[in-house]
Amino acid sequence: MGKTRAERLMENADGFDAIVIANDGEPFLDSSFWYVTEQKSGCFENSYAVIRKDGSMDVIVNILEEETARTGKGNVRVYHDRDEFVSYFKEALNGCTKVGFNTHSVSYAAVMGIKKLTGLEFEVTDASEPLARTYAIKDAAEIEATRKACAISSKVAKEIPDYLSEGVSEKEVAARMDARMRELGGTGNAFDTIAAFGANASQPHYMPGDYRLRMHDVALFDFGTKYDRYCSDMTRTVFLGEPSDVMKRAYEVVLEAQQAGIDEYRAGAKANAADLAARKVIDESEFKGKFIHSFGHGIGMDVHQPIHVSPKSEQVLSAGNIVSAEPGIYIPGVGGIRIEDTILITEDGCERLTDFPHELTIV
Ligand SMILES: [Mn+2]
Structure with missing residues (x-):
């Protein structure tokens, strides 16, 4: 039997007596909760995973989440009222003085609420680093889910030219892409789809608007879906009609930079090597x-x-590790180019999980 994720987490969490993953209410939910419980479903508001030094885990949930919680890992404890909640917490943290929280995701109110309700005296410590170190290395199930997410968004990436014609708006194309990802089995956007046409493409995090596509415009799409909660992330940039010389040349340079960066991706390499190689180009x-x-x-x-x-x-x-490879060139007032893939790091190199024609595409 392989180790559970909770056990691997505590091996990375030297000095912690326990780690609490606390989901408050929307939007203060922490994906680490689903990570340690290996849960695919559920909303899990007001739900908590308490992991002790030995990797044993109590999953403290309200009655709404009971059935779902029992499909995941951990010792499920269902509270019906505040007293029960408090007693489960006290048992779970019995004897623990150094208690870690995922300070990057947990709300201040949730941490203070636990302290106040339970009356427990413990030192709140930042556990985000051991958490990040643990979930950085994906297991087989995580890689499989990411592959599926990437296959779905890759299919949409290949269809992009079919969605484009003179006069279509950024919002219209983004909506179509989102719908297609759902139709193909995605469970929701990994993030808000970026569709940026013409000069708008120079803003890396542009939000689609009412601008309508014109001949010779660049059209940049950055998007991804989720599958079993795992994200894909990719960017395809194409042109409607013959692009300007400067955009054409920028595309060529970005493509070359992306390959130069990807060539540096392998286990044991410093993460900055890929960035520096691409930036050099x-x-x-x-x-x-x-x-x-x-x-x-x-x-x-x-x-x-x-x-x-x-x-x-x-x-x-x-x-x-699963990482993006996404160089770009941005020229305010003119446009921008970005090319992005989702990449799995392997022992001797890497594998592109996303797939679409990378050569310059003129629709
Ligand atoms: Mn990205």
Whole structure:
């Protein structure tokens, strides 16, 4: 029997007596709850996973979530009132003085609520680092779910040219892409789809608007779906009609930069190597300084997980990491180019989980 995720977490959490994953209410829900419980469903408001040093885990939920909770891991404890809630918490944290919380996701109110209700005296400690270190290395089920998410969004990426014609709006194309991902089995967007046409494409995090596609415009799409809670993340940039020389050249440079970065992706490599390799290609071209974000980030149940593929990152990649590869060139007032894939790091290199024609596409 392999180790549970909770056991692996506590091996990475030296010095902690326990880690509490606390879901307050929407929007203060923590994907780590689903990670440690290996739960695929449920809303799990006011639900808690308490993991002790030995990796044993109590999952404290209200009656609404009982049936779902029992399909996941952990010792499920269903509270019907405040007293029961308090007694389960006291039992779960009995003797624990150094208690970790995922400070990047938990609300202050949830932490204070537990302290106040239980009256327990413990030191609140930041457990986000051991959590991030644990979920950075995906197990087989996680990789499989990510593969499915990537297959769905890749199919949509290939269909993009069919959605485009003169006069279609950014919002219309984004809506169609979202619907297609659901039809193909996705369980929801990994994030709000970006559809940016013409000069709007120079804003990396542009939100689709009412602008309508014109001949010779660039059209950039950054999107992803979830499957069993795991995200895909990809960007395809195409053109309606012959692009300007500058956009054509920018596309060529971004594509070359992406490959240069991906060539650095392997277990044991420093995460910044990929960023620096891609940045070198762009900065040695006429587009010096136009790559204004980092090359990549970790991907999992959250579309941005803390693997930083950036110039100064000190992190070292491991087999089982899933990261993006997304260089771009942005020219305000003119447009932008980004090409992005979701990548699995392997022992001897990497594997592209997303798939679409990378060569310059003119619709
Ligand atoms: Mn991304």
